[in-house]
Amino acid sequence: MRYRKKPIALEAxxxxxxxxxxxxxxxxxxxxxxxxxxxGPFVVVHSLDGEGSRRAYQLDWVIQGTRGEFWRVxxxxxxxxxxxxxxxQEGTTP
Numbered sequence: 001m002r003y004r005k006k007p008i009a010l011e012a013x014x015x016x017x018x019x020x021x022x023x024x025x026x027x028x029x030x031x032x033x034x035x036x037x038x039x040g041p042f043v044v045v046h047s048l049d050g051e052g053s054r055r056a057y058q059l060d061w062v063i064q065g066t067r068g069e070f071w072r073v074x075x076x077x078x079x080x081x082x083x084x085x086x087x088x089q090e091g092t093t094p
Contacts, residue, residue, distance in 0.1 A: 009085040012063045012078070015043050015056045027062050027070040029053075045072050 013023045020041040024031035030044040032055075043056040048069040056062050056072040061082075064070050073081070 007085075008066060010063050010065060010082075012061045012073075012082065014075075015041075015058060015060050015062065017041060017058070023056070023062050027064065029056075029062070029070070045070050047071070 013019065013026060015023050020043055021031045023029070024043045027043070027045055029046060031041065032044060033041050042058070043062060044053050045056050045062055046053050048067070054072045059075040061073045061075065061078045062070055063073055
């Protein structure tokens, strides 16, 4: 049998130079400025399941799951996998 993943509306915010601090505050992560790291700015996203932290770089997306967990998704994968769910709230749709 074949299965399709159920559509679930999730909140997502894209990391840019302008939004990195706000995204870090929203997801409880850490903002790293370009002065602190040559790869910055980026957001360190902490997992709830104890699997460690991931870096969300420029144009990556940070997604909040249905259980309040956060994870990083590369921009190209986000574009292939997610679409707007009809929300006009800032930062929730690409």
